[in-house]
Amino acid sequence: MSPRVRLGLFGVSAAVLACLFVWALTGLPQFGAFQGEYGRILNSAAGPERHVTNVVSAVTFDYRGFDTLGEEVLLFTAVMAVALLLREARSGDERRADAVRSDVVRAVGLFAVGPTVVMGLYVAAHGYLTPGGGFQGGVATASGLVLLYAAGRYRAYRAASPKTLIDFAEGTGVGTYVVVGLAGIVVGGSAFLENVVELGVKGTLASGGTIAILNAVSGLAVASACVLIFHEFLEELMTAK
């Protein structure tokens, strides 16, 4: 198929599809007038039932916690798949240990490492109280380690993320999620992912029951997954063939 024919076919079909799309969108409620019952029930129920202030985290880690389990496994799978794809023996020498030459960049980067990691942990820890949560905090924490790289300390980065330890952390993160879920069956005697822990006082760190635990373990899983993915890409970059 020549490029022109292809573009023509694409143009026509995309135009048709766009018309249909717009037709469908006109069937939606007016912007801002959505009255979905699901969300409203959860908004009013999550506080009293789950003792959390951030309803979104109650949805992600409890009401639809099974989706989040799928999402954690997805990250885990991605790590496995990336590692499998980039698994070629990287036997070449490390060509450059330091990618960045500017001292200013290094200094700024190094200074930023600590605060980023701390901020990441904070965001992760308060996920069920204020905006944030395991995912956001996890990525932020991992990014702290990336900054370490940006600061030109590839070796320092490698030292800070020994692969086996992180691998272990990743496995633990996902594994604990499942264990907490199973605890619902064993202890609670009823269902996978059902809350089995004291709910605690709303608005404090020790609240939310399993939400807090799941939030923490998913933070762990996400942070280590990100580090592992970054790690694979970095290794790829650092080895010359």
Next chain:
Amino acid sequence: MSFLPYALAAWLFFVGLYGIVTSRHLVHLVVCLGVMQSSTYVLLLAIGYRTGKKAPIFTSGVPTKVGAVDPVVQALTLTDVVVSVVASALILALVIEIWKRSGKLCRCSAPPCSAQPAISCPHGSTTSSRLRSRQP
């Protein structure tokens, strides 16, 4: 005017799709895929928005009475964001591998790949005439 957020979702969807179809570079293609995916975030969040309502986070200061926007779509979008990162990382890993191989291919196979390693060059599954003459 109130149609604008939905229109944005449609716009991003088709802009991304156009980018993918006309893309000549796989990295470009991955990024366009990301743009397409962001249209689903916009669509979800626009659907769940309720005029005048706050975010579904009821810290002590905010009275629960006011009500909040839909928390479910936000949870869905969060998952969607993760999906997008995962997909991009995987495809980029494949792209890196292709890049490494195409270097190799240039060296050892007769028809040289072009200097711009045409990442979307057909791999020749359509050669209807059998070029192979070697007998096993």
Next chain:
Amino acid sequence: MIPLQVVAIVLVGLGGLAVVAARDPLRQALVLGVYGLTLVILFVVLQAPDVALSELVVSTVAFPFILFTALAKMRDRE
């Protein structure tokens, strides 16, 4: 709909176009970062701070990182 939302929507729309139109991957990666930030603004005005935060970490850290690493790797081989 408040004006801020309109502004954010228009910005995102233009940003998306710019990302697709940028054909040079390196430049595109930079435009993508800016586009991500416009999305963050949009999510904030749509009252979705959680999503905004995750888009922020993804679009400013995770995605650019893997993109730049991949591009750097390719540049190496040329």
Next chain:
Amino acid sequence: MTVLCVVLIFHSAHGTITYWFGGWHPRNGIAIGISFSVEPLGAGIAALIGALMTAALVQSIDYFEEEVPPHFFVLMLVFLASMIGFALSSDLFNMFVFFELMSTAAFGLTGYRIEHRSVLQGAINFAVVNGIGAFLLLAGIALLYGRTGALNLAQIGQVLSRHGADGLVIVAFGLIVVGLLTKAGAVPFHFWLSDAYAVAPAPVCVLFAGVMSDLGLHAVGRVYWVAFSGVLGNGHADAVRGVLIGVGLLTALVGALMAFVQAGLKRMLAFIVISHVGIFLTAIGLLTARGLAGATVYVVADGLVKGALFCAVGHLARRVGHTDELIAHGRGRSLPLTGTVVALGALGLAILPPFGTFVAYSLVERGAGGLGYHWLPPLLAIATAVTGASVLRAAARIFLGLGPAEDDLLVAAPRGEEADEGMRAAPRRGFLLWGPAVALLVAGLGLGFAPGIAAHAVQHAERFVDRPAVARETLHGAPPAPLPHVHEQIGAAGYAYGAGSAILAVALAWIGLYRRRIPEAFRRAAGATAGPAVQRLKLLHDGVVGEYVTWLTAGAAAITGLLALLTR
């Protein structure tokens, strides 16, 4: 796992088992959590997944030359979990999550043999096309959420059935179906499939071919019956039926034709998968309980047979080093058992009575007859015959050395696609290579002898398509509807089609082998009529991502547009 799933089939026979994660049962009929709904049809598919996975894992112990990194097995297990989750989930967004998980694990597995360019190309095509399919699916889900404020299938169905079918409903249905069909590999969304299946390692292909594609179709059936049948069922059923059957037939015939012109066994089997996806889609598209039952039994029986074929191909690759029928010509003589498996499997594909696939086909045939579509079963039988013939021809060439070793009609497999050089170095023999093939074949063919399987399937399908009852059962915990009494008897027409298809398959295989013996005049006439079309069709499958995406867009526009036109 397989055993567990088989247990589930019998357990759920009395009524759907609904499991609410987190113990969040619906409140006043509104679902607030995620649920799995286990009914016999879904559990049957889950059992198929388990069986194929067991076979694939057993075979991969001996299949690989090198030491397999543990990642491979982890990915296989995640793949298993995600497929079962996808088959059982009754929450639309949860299905999307599993869809993505399944795709992600599958990309990794497809790209396992990274040594070759075509492998990477196949994996990329897979990733991009499936990714876009997933966006379409998600856009459909978002539209539905905007209308119904629900994600549970049963509840979506409840809310939708209160209103008429307007643009939103039709387009959302179109987008969801297109997203799922992309995964299934229906024409014109099938391009990625042949690329990816041809390059994945054989044990992985067992799963891809046996069940991954068919899961998309099963989901189409579920989404239609549980969520949309209330709103689209009255008055618009003909439109939906027309579109689904149209796409199904096109897929069945194009897939069969493309399979017939392949020389590489893996790519040939990939097109056979596509062709049979078309047949299943047609069966589901009948929109009757019998069609659905037929499709489900067919998926299971055919999945086992295709799995057996891929296992056998894996064995061949390991022993001979090639699976291209022209190169491996006559070199399979030392493998009589594998040859027998392939030949019997081919006859199974060609619905030879009285085996499993035939029983399923006869259900579909009677379903079509019930609607007055008497032209449909012969077309499907032709598709099955052609697919069976392709495999028979290849088997005759490879295992018996019949026919010439040159044929300019066939498409050669690109280098590195079928079995790479490393494979030839150390041929392996072992029970673990051929054992799974035999086991799967016996199971697939033997399914036809399971007493009353057709009647049971129809009974449960009848219950499945009763949307209001399913919704009451799921959301309000009402007792299930009683099982209807069904009497299934395979008619004479069914036997005629089955036998006809098998005979036609043998005849076509003979023609494929000894084309040169046919009088010149016939050949020229046939070449003049079919040649250019086949040539053009071959050229379409050329591995360019942008082109595939264009076809995806065109297909999405066509399907959704037709639905819109026909329902207006």
